[in-house]
Amino acid sequence: MSIVNVLYKTVLKRPSRFFVVVAVTSLFFERTVDIGIESLYDRINRGKQWKDISSKYE
Amino acid sequence: MTSSTFSFFKAASRWSKNHKFFLTSFGVLAGGGSSIIYALEQSIHASNDAAHVAKQKWNHNGWFDTLDHASVRRGWEVYKNVCAACHSVEYLAYRELVGVCLTENEAKAEAAEQMIEDGPDETGAMFKRPGKLSDLIPKPYPNEEAARYANNGAYPPDLTYITQARIDGENYIFSLLTGYMDPPAGVVLAENQHFNPYFPGGAIGMAQALYDEIIEYEDGTPATQSQCAKDVVTFLKWCAEPEHDTRKLFAMKAFTILGVLNLVVWYLHRHYWSVMKTRKIFQSPKSLFKK
Numbered sequence: 041m042s043i044v045n046v047l048y049k050t051v052l053k054r055p056s057r058f059f060v061v062v063a064v065t066s067l068f069f070e071r072t073v074d075i076g077i078e079s080l081y082d083r084i085n086r087g088k089q090w091k092d093i094s095s096k097y098e
Numbered sequence: 099m100t101s102s103t104f105s106f107f108k109a110a111s112r113w114s115k116n117h118k119f120f121l122t123s124f125g126v127l128a129g130g131g132s133s134i135i136y137a138l139e140q141s142i143h144a145s146n147d148a149a150h151v152a153k154q155k156w157n158h159n160g161w162f163d164t165l166d167h168a169s170v171r172r173g174w175e176v177y178k179n180v181c182a183a184c185h186s187v188e189y190l191a192y193r194e195l196v197g198v199c200l201t202e203n204e205a206k207a208e209a210a211e212q213m214i215e216d217g218p219d220e221t222g223a224m225f226k227r228p229g230k231l232s233d234l235i236p237k238p239y240p241n242e243e244a245a246r247y248a249n250n251g252a253y254p255p256d257l258t259y260i261t262q263a264r265i266d267g268e269n270y271i272f273s274l275l276t277g278y279m280d281p282p283a284g285v286v287l288a289e290n291q292h293f294n295p296y297f298p299g300g301a302i303g304m305a306q307a308l309y310d311e312i313i314e315y316e317d318g319t320p321a322t323q324s325q326c327a328k329d330v331v332t333f334l335k336w337c338a339e340p341e342h343d344t345r346k347l348f349a350m351k352a353f354t355i356l357g358v359l360n361l362v363v364w365y366l367h368r369h370y371w372s373v374m375k376t377r378k379i380f381q382s383p384k385s386l387f388k389k
Contacts, residue, residue: 077351085164088157089343090197093168096317097201 149295151266151273154328158335162350164343165336171199172315173333176326177257178208179313184245184254184304186237190337193231198336205231212236250290252303261331261338268331270296275327278306 051061086092110118158165174195177187192209196202209229214236217224229236238254239245246253261267273296281293281300291301308326315321336342 073351073354077354078347081162081164081347081350084162088164088166088168090167090199093171094197094201097204 146298147300148298149273149277151269151296154269154272156268156332156335158332158342162346164346165332167199168317169329169332170336172317172319172325173329173331173336174199175315176308176313176330177333180307180326181257181330182235182238184238184249185257186239186254187235187258187337188237188256189234189258191232191234192229194340196231198340199333202231209233249303254304257334257337259338261335263338268335271334272324272327272331274302275308275330276324 050057052058082089113121157163177185192205195208196205200208209231212229212233212235213226214229214233215224216227219225239248242253255263261271264270274294277294277296279293279295281287285293285300287293287301291303292305293300294302308323308330310322312323312326313321319325339345
């Protein structure tokens, strides 16, 4: 049984399951993308943003 | 060649005359219009007598590069101590500096140093009070007439959106600030005018404002002329585009999510076209060879 078949039988076949899976995975997907991209962004711009230098002035 | 010959323009041969006429005129108008706009834009550059500005390597130039906020902070010092004598940033409030180049306490202290007109009080009179975070940064002149009167008729423009309001933005302002020189032979300047090759016409009402060591940075950076110019331009860039850093962060997120969606679209494309792409067509052109 291929992956596509498993996916079909467990997720896609029933709309009720399908919508639950969409809701749950979008939640985790969005958090993952947000956290991942923000940490990458902070790494690209290390030392340049205000949060990197504000400790000197407080 | 007969009309039954295969042609790339077969669809067009079935169109009505009006249809063809409409599409042809649309194409000619669109193409001609764009060419005219392009030509006019080029001629503006060609007829300008100002020196072409150098492209500087701003460290916020990349797609995902934020502004250098230490530089924004120094630029605010330069604006406050040098530019603010004549130029306003009238759309900027003290609260907007918090978390960008000042801490909240610093911004409150700087606002409190300024006396802001408020009122009317219960007698109907306006009164002065120390500034608050919500106040706009005070203007050096109350209105344009006062500014012109104080500057021999030249109006110092508001600097809030100046990097957006000039061709070549940051590069132009940097070149202008560092480009003052003695007028070449034959150029006659009126009284109170100065020569700057980057200013259209060359004669500018603003005197050279930035010199080496004109201010002392609190973080100890050597305040050379070009350093001051770079910092104040970075500050003005933030001022004109306060959403700059967030915009680039969202660009990164958008590219990521669109990249994932692209995979889905690519798969669907393959899926929908699989029938068409894998079919085989046999053609037996009997009629051609029939005697």
